[in-house]
Amino acid sequence: MVLVSDIYQSRSDNEAAIILRQDPVVYPGPHAKGEFALSEHQLRNYRKNGFIQLRGLLSREEAAGLLCEARNLAATSGERGLPEAVLEPGSDVVRSVFRVHGLSAVFERLMRDGRLLDVARQILGSEVYIHQSRVNLKPGFSGREFYWHSDFETWHIEDGMPRMRALSCVVLLTENSEFNGPLMLVPGSHMHYISCIGQTPQDHYRQSLRKQEYGVPDETSLGFLVQRGGLQSTKGPAGSVVFFDCNTMHGSNGNISPFPRSNLFFVYNSVDNRLGNPRGGLQPRPEFIAARENAPALQRL
Amino acid sequence: MVLVSDIYQSRSDNEAAIILRQDPVVYPGPHAKGEFALSEHQLRNYRKNGFIQLRGLLSREEAAGLLCEARNLAATSGERGLPEAVLEPGSDVVRSVFRVHGLSAVFERLMRDGRLLDVARQILGSEVYIHQSRVNLKPGFSGREFYWHSDFETWHIEDGMPRMRALSCVVLLTENSEFNGPLMLVPGSHMHYISCIGQTPQDHYRQSLRKQEYGVPDETSLGFLVQRGGLQSTKGPAGSVVFFDCNTMHGSNGNISPFPRSNLFFVYNSVDNRLGNPRGGLQPRPEFIAARENAPALQRL
Numbered sequence: 155m156v157l158v159s160d161i162y163q164s165r166s167d168n169e170a171a172i173i174l175r176q177d178p179v180v181y182p183g184p185h186a187k188g189e190f191a192l193s194e195h196q197l198r199n200y201r202k203n204g205f206i207q208l209r210g211l212l213s214r215e216e217a218a219g220l221l222c223e224a225r226n227l228a229a230t231s232g233e234r235g236l237p238e239a240v241l242e243p244g245s246d247v248v249r250s251v252f253r254v255h256g257l258s259a260v261f262e263r264l265m266r267d268g269r270l271l272d273v274a275r276q277i278l279g280s281e282v283y284i285h286q287s288r289v290n291l292k293p294g295f296s297g298r299e300f301y302w303h304s305d306f307e308t309w310h311i312e313d314g315m316p317r318m319r320a321l322s323c324v325v326l327l328t329e330n331s332e333f334n335g336p337l338m339l340v341p342g343s344h345m346h347y348i349s350c351i352g353q354t355p356q357d358h359y360r361q362s363l364r365k366q367e368y369g370v371p372d373e374t375s376l377g378f379l380v381q382r383g384g385l386q387s388t389k390g391p392a393g394s395v396v397f398f399d400c401n402t403m404h405g406s407n408g409n410i411s412p413f414p415r416s417n418l419f420f421v422y423n424s425v426d427n428r429l430g431n432p433r434g435g436l437q438p439r440p441e442f443i444a445a446r447e448n449a450p451a452l453q454r455l
Numbered sequence: 456m457v458l459v460s461d462i463y464q465s466r467s468d469n470e471a472a473i474i475l476r477q478d479p480v481v482y483p484g485p486h487a488k489g490e491f492a493l494s495e496h497q498l499r500n501y502r503k504n505g506f507i508q509l510r511g512l513l514s515r516e517e518a519a520g521l522l523c524e525a526r527n528l529a530a531t532s533g534e535r536g537l538p539e540a541v542l543e544p545g546s547d548v549v550r551s552v553f554r555v556h557g558l559s560a561v562f563e564r565l566m567r568d569g570r571l572l573d574v575a576r577q578i579l580g581s582e583v584y585i586h587q588s589r590v591n592l593k594p595g596f597s598g599r600e601f602y603w604h605s606d607f608e609t610w611h612i613e614d615g616m617p618r619m620r621a622l623s624c625v626v627l628l629t630e631n632s633e634f635n636g637p638l639m640l641v642p643g644s645h646m647h648y649i650s651c652i653g654q655t656p657q658d659h660y661r662q663s664l665r666k667q668e669y670g671v672p673d674e675t676s677l678g679f680l681v682q683r684g685g686l687q688s689t690k691g692p693a694g695s696v697v698f699f700d701c702n703t704m705h706g707s708n709g710n711i712s713p714f715p716r717s718n719l720f721f722v723y724n725s726v727d728n729r730l731g732n733p734r735g736g737l738q739p740r741p742e743f744i745a746a747r748e749n750a751p752a753l754q755r756l
Contacts, residue, residue: 295674299709332633333686335708373596377713385634385712407636407708408600411686412678 162310164349165434170372171349177318179204179344179399181279181424188272200277203383204344205398209390211269212325217392221327221416223260224289227251238442242298248291249298253442254418255287265420266455270323273397274422278319281451285309285320285423286443289327291416292335297409299335302376304343305421306400307350308369312358313444314430318344320400320423327416330389335409337396337417340376342383343403348375359439371403379403425451463611465650466735471673472650478619480505480645480700482725484580489573501578504684505645506699510691512570513626518693522628522717524561525590528552539743543599549592550599554743555719556588566721567756571624574698575723579620582752586610586621586724587744590628592717593636598710600636603677605644606722607701608651609670613659614745615731619645621701621724628717631690636710638697638718641677643684644704649676660740672704680704726752 161176179201185191192200200206212220228248231239238252254261264270265284274282290300305322309315330336348371358368388396398404400421409415429446432438441447462477480502486492493501501507513521529549532540539558543550555562565571566585575583591601606623610616631637649672659669689697699705701722710716730747733739742748 295677299711301711332688333639333708338634338712373713376596380713387633405711407634407711410600410602410706410708411639412674412681 162347164307164311165352165354165368167349168351170351170375172375172378173347173349175318175345175347175401180277181319183279185272185275185279188268188276190269190272191276192273200397203341204402205339205396207388207390207394207396209394211395212393214391214393217325217327220260220264220325220418221392223258224251224254224291224327224416224418227254227257227289228291231257237440242296247293247296250288250290252286252288254289255284255420261287261418263455266452268454270395270420271452271454274321274323277321277397278422278424280424280426282422282424283445283449283451284420285445285449286421288419289416290419292409292414294334294412294414295410297335297415299408300406302371302403302405303369304348304371304401304403307348309400309444311354311369311433312436312439314432315423315427316430317427318399318401319427320421322398322400323420323422324396324398325418326390326392326394327418328392328414330415330417331413332387332389333411334413334415335407336387336389336415337404337406338385338387339398340379340383340403341386343379344399344401346379347401348403354434354436356437359443376403463648465608465612466653466655466669468650469652471652471676473676473679474648474650476619476646476648476702481578482580482620486573486576486580489569489577491570491573492577493574501698504642505703506640506697508689508691508695508697510695512696513694515692515694518626518628521561521565521626521719522693524559525552525555525592525628525717525719528555528558528590529592532558538741543597548594548597551589551591553587553589555590556585556721557743562588562719564756567753569755571696571721572753572755575622575624578622578698579723579725581725581727583723583725584746584750584752585721586746586750587722589720590717591720593710593715595635595713595715596711598636598716600709601707603672603704603706604670605649605672605702605704608649610701610745612655612670612734613737613740615733616724616728617731618728619700619702620728621722623699623701624721624723625697625699626719627691627693627695628719629715630692631716631718632714633688633690634712635714635716636708637688637690637716638705638707639686639688640699641680641684641704642687644680645700645702647680648702649704655735655737657738660744677704
């Protein structure tokens with residue numbers, strides 16, 4: 155393992171590396187005092203841990219409606235064979251649906267809801283747009299794991315996102331419990347960037363959304379992060395919301411329990427951090443995975 | 456789903472069925488007052504739930520020694536290509552080692568330790584022998600799930616075990632936490648026998664120890680059991696011990712955490728419940744999976 159200080163390189167070498175974060179976690183800006191902005195205490199926790207969980211930010215009733223919408227989207231987009239519908243590895247069960255804010259008016263409104271948008275603007279210190287949205291369904295009995303990854307590593311290399319100035323907002327559509335493979339985060343991991351081994355093939359996304367093979371952090375680096383920060387899982391009732399930094403290491407185990415574990419993701423990116431060219435001569439990924447064209451700054455509801 | 460009253464048939468029909476248990480859970484007998492026997496209260500819980508967890512029954516130091524022995528066994532039996540060493544699906548990582556009480560003097564002694572043996576004799580109401588022993592290593596980062604199953608279904612069909620008069624004793628060799636795929640049990644499920652769909656091919660065990668494809672309970676029946684009893688996971692420090700009935704439905708999720716989840720299993724069977732012929736014309740499985748010849752009643756240490 156080599157410690158290097160060049161900014162955020164990855165998949166360009168035969169050795170893994172741990173690179174110190176070069177960017178703020180919370181950006182100063184004009185949105186610090188929005189109606190639903192985090193308190194100073196909450197913001198401190200976010201800065202320190204790289205995430206914050208807001209239990210019951212949405213009501214259970216709202217979550218039930220969103221879950222219904224997500225399942226309908228999964229069924230119809232799967233049947234129609236839309237590229238937005240990604241299947242479980244070795245199966246025809248829908249694992250994820252992408253670009254849900256474009257496919258559904260319900261999600262289009264939710265992404266502009268002050269409870270989510272005020273926090274995103276506050277943390278990123280600017281106007282924001284949706285870089286990516288998706289639902290991960292993780293069905294009961296057969297839901298497969300999501301292996302450890304930093305989103306930013308992928309977005310930087312495959313999408314050309316310049317800096318760490320994006321976050322994921324996760325809305326729990328079902329209860330996340332110890333039994334159904336809840337999201338696990340490594341507190342403090344957002345302060346280190348794990349540079350990964352290996353080149354990336356063209357059109358890697360077709361496979362990687364089902365099962366990641368490039369941009370996978372090595373076990374030594376993961377062990378380093380977990381030894382420093384431990385692990386935390388985001389258990390909570392449906393309607394809870396988690397905000398986490400684009401470089402926070404996360405993953406989740408599979409789900410053999412009968413209880414689906416379905417989560418909705420909005421990835422907010424700063425309008426001052428729009429995508430450039432992917433690294434290593436890669437072609438840009440499709441619009442439904444990484445928005446370039448159709449990505450206006452969001453108007454609050 | 457059809458409710459039938461024939462005793463414990465399975466894999467003989469095209470429909471799943473739920474069959475009421477026809478056997479006691481706790482058997483009367485001469486061993487009710489052994490030195491380490493369970494209290495009345497503990498026994499009541501075992502009868503009701505189909506399992507009981509004894510936190511810290513073995514010390515952490517003992518567990519550390521057992522873990523070391525288990526890892527050595529995994530390494531040496533894997534290298535030597537012993538049939539007792541079973542690999543993870545699609546991998547050459549050792550998933551389980553069987554017949555550990557035959558391969559290691561340490562485990563041979565432990566199976567006769569009063570802390571385990573007194574409880575096994577008490578619950579089964581007779582002298583007992585080891586039907587099967589194994590270590591499930593479930594390594595960090597890559598440990599795969601064990602899907603839901605009742606051990607008795609397999610032992611009845613594939614090994615000709617006549618009745619429900621056996622139990623598993625699980626020794627936690629590492630901490631089992633919410634992060635590393637702990638054993639999950641369905642409380643009360645031992646009172647229903649889930650008859651499974653499908654015939655069993657000969658030599659099924661070669662595959663089934665890596666990934667089960669026959670004797671898999673259907674989702675409707677699993678949902679029925681979990682709705683009645685809920686789920687419980689056996690989290691606890693290394694050295695904790697779980698006793699569970701041969702018909703208690705159990706399984707575990709995979710493990711992407713860096714922490715191995717290694718558990719040792721002794722299956723105690725009553726000497727009055729020795730194996731007969733497998734069902735459906737199957738050949739008996741090998742001795743290291745289901746003891747017939749080399750299975751004397753155990754002498755207490």
